[in-house]
Amino acid sequence: MKFCSQCGKDVALTIPEGDDRERHVCLHCSTIHYQNPRIITGTLPILEDRVLLCKRAIEPRHGFWTLPAGFMENGETTEQGAVRETWEEARAKIKVDALYTLFNLPQINQVYFFYRGTLTDINFGPGPESLEVELFYEHEIPWQELAFPVITETLQHYFADRKENNFPFRTKDLIRPLNKPLIS
Amino acid sequence: MKFCSQCGKDVALTIPEGDDRERHVCLHCSTIHYQNPRIITGTLPILEDRVLLCKRAIEPRHGFWTLPAGFMENGETTEQGAVRETWEEARAKIKVDALYTLFNLPQINQVYFFYRGTLTDINFGPGPESLEVELFYEHEIPWQELAFPVITETLQHYFADRKENNFPFRTKDLIRPLNKPLIS
Numbered sequence: 001m002k003f004c005s006q007c008g009k010d011v012a013l014t015i016p017e018g019d020d021r022e023r024h025v026c027l028h029c030s031t032i033h034y035q036n037p038r039i040i041t042g043t044l045p046i047l048e049d050r051v052l053l054c055k056r057a058i059e060p061r062h063g064f065w066t067l068p069a070g071f072m073e074n075g076e077t078t079e080q081g082a083v084r085e086t087w088e089e090a091r092a093k094i095k096v097d098a099l100y101t102l103f104n105l106p107q108i109n110q111v112y113f114f115y116r117g118t119l120t121d122i123n124f125g126p127g128p129e130s131l132e133v134e135l136f137y138e139h140e141i142p143w144q145e146l147a148f149p150v151i152t153e154t155l156q157h158y159f160a161d162r163k164e165n166n167f168p169f170r171t172k173d174l175i176r177p178l179n180k181p182l183i184s
Numbered sequence: 185m186k187f188c189s190q191c192g193k194d195v196a197l198t199i200p201e202g203d204d205r206e207r208h209v210c211l212h213c214s215t216i217h218y219q220n221p222r223i224i225t226g227t228l229p230i231l232e233d234r235v236l237l238c239k240r241a242i243e244p245r246h247g248f249w250t251l252p253a254g255f256m257e258n259g260e261t262t263e264q265g266a267v268r269e270t271w272e273e274a275r276a277k278i279k280v281d282a283l284y285t286l287f288n289l290p291q292i293n294q295v296y297f298f299y300r301g302t303l304t305d306i307n308f309g310p311g312p313e314s315l316e317v318e319l320f321y322e323h324e325i326p327w328q329e330l331a332f333p334v335i336t337e338t339l340q341h342y343f344a345d346r347k348e349n350n351f352p353f354r355t356k357d358l359i360r361p362l363n364k365p366l367i368s
Contacts, residue, residue, distance in 0.1 A: 002189065
């Protein structure tokens, strides 16, 4: 951020009075521009014994497999956002069962939500951000070609929980070791 | 938003190519300025049979009672933010047990997290955003003077769950009726 979105003049990084951390503050109109983490919301879509995955058509991790998910929009709930992203990325309709996994990724200022749900029919296909959309049995999951750790963790929990037919809500903080890349 | 935070020139509300909703887009450098919901994170602090509440020193709902909570910051987890807010608003130290309630408030683009936890000692007091901080037994809770519906719901769940000594995670969407004010 270089300019004030309210008056167009220069901003500077400074600690406002009564605050304890640096903010972008307008040197002209004194507006404080807060920056906050963003929510990414998606689904774990199930059809009988198979899970739906999307091959990413965009960076980061172009060509890797992911669950349908994306940035939550203003005016919607986390569940509505998850259902919307499932349609946008996989052209799939889903009946949500429950919130299943929630991850904090503080180094990239993101909080991930995944809802477990069931596809309402067999129709699906790639939206503009996907190269392919496919259903996978557990033994077919491309574990080495998954896009993000949150995808791997959610799928691992699901296949373990399915054996018990019990799907408790889980939350975890994913802190990246300093010497490892984000995507590993 | 009136001006581009990257180049300081005018922005306009328009639907970017490939998108399906209006965004603030810079007419000069074409930067798209996304706006997303924000997370508010806090705690339900317990000391034996009592719950800690803060009387708000700021608007909205100045003078009403709340649980310590505030906007999640970049670089922290939802749990770390909740612990930080408990210190900032109530000068209280807390050992978190678990995430307890999660609320979507889509009409004001907010998602609320409350963590259940135990005060680690009897020391507490008002931070700059609180007028008073007090411990309340269930029969002392000022139900008519609570600041927000998310506070009322979290406290109601807690006192009901305490009878069973079982505190399941709960999530709920709070949709405001069109003819009712937000705070009622």
